[in-house]
Amino acid sequence: MNCEDVQKKIVLFNELLEEEKREVWEHLKVCESCRRFFEEEQKLRELLKSVRVEKKVEKLSWRRIAITAAAVMAILLSVILMTPKNVPREVIYFQQKGAIVEIFIDGGVK
Numbered sequence: 001m002n003c004e005d006v007q008k009k010i011v012l013f014n015e016l017l018e019e020e021k022r023e024v025w026e027h028l029k030v031c032e033s034c035r036r037f038f039e040e041e042q043k044l045r046e047l048l049k050s051v052r053v054e055k056k057v058e059k060l061s062w063r064r065i066a067i068t069a070a071a072v073m074a075i076l077l078s079v080i081l082m083t084p085k086n087v088p089r090e091v092i093y094f095q096q097k098g099a100i101v102e103i104f105i106d107g108g109v110k
């Protein structure tokens with residue numbers, strides 16, 4: 001097996017047969033440049049793992065934001081629908097998971 005073959009197999013290392021893995025290991029013992037390639041590949045894999053974890057965390061917080069936004073919209077809508085048109089502009093405070101949100105009867109959320 002030449003270096004090019006070994007490096008191709010290193011990229012697919014997790015999918016290799018046991019025998020192929022053994023061949024790669026044997027080559028790594030005697031070849032400095034492939035060993036370095038292998039180490040780089042491992043680092044890259046670790047990096048990809050950590051990126052995936054970050055994405056999961058991001059997803060969760062976005063979902064929380066969406067739920068909060070939906071709750072705010074629902075309350076805002078019911079306030080608008082239940083408020084007669086001649087009522088002067090008022091500010092309603094309510095607490096949503098610890099954050100104070102101001103709702104103006106005539107429209108926007110601040």
Ligand SMILES: [Zn+2]
Pocket residue numbers: 002003004006027031032033034035
């Ligand atoms: Zn090599």
